[in-house]
Amino acid sequence: MTATLYNRDILRLAASIPHQRRLDAPQASVERRSPVCGSRVIVDVVLDDDGRVAALGQEVKACALGQASASLMGANALGRDQAELSEARDALAQYLAGERDDPGQWPGLDIFRPARSFKARHPSILLAFEAVAEAAARATR
Template structure:
């Protein structure tokens, strides 16, 4: 069970988290914590004039699944809109809950399929997507 859940790709992603570190002069920030496992993610963003993420920084204190999720989120978040980020968050949430057969169009999220039966792990996987979607929504409102 653990070997499938924490496979080599998850462990590799956990060591390759892009955009680590907080952003100076962020347009918005969001912090998300999992009360179940204690994982924490803080995401800072700057948006461009078209309402797309221009810069991203993150501080990740999470298990390997949360770190892998942060890596996948950060690899593809630049140039995304608040609506795209919310859609990715919602698709991932529905996928983990077994409410849809796939995690949506965000690259790489299918790797979390083995975590579906492990509900206690879902919060950590969702944290980076919840944080970036919330930050983007805040930035859009502030603009």
């Protein structure tokens, strides 16, 4: 069971989280925790004049699945606007819940296919995407 979840690709992503430092002067910061496993992610953002992520920082204290998700989010968040980040969050949540067959347009999220049947793991996988979408929304206000 867990061998399927924690495969080599997940562990590789978990070990290579980009932007893993807090920003000195973020426009918005959001912390998300999973009550199920205790995973925690803090995301800082700075948006450019067009409302796109110009700088990203994150602090990740999560299981390998949460770390892998933060890695995929961090690798592709720069240049995205709040609508794109919210769309990615929603698509991932729907994918994990079995409400759609694909994880959307965000690169690499299909790696979580084996986790779909492990509902207790979904909150940790969603943390980084929830945090970055909310941070971008707060920064645009």
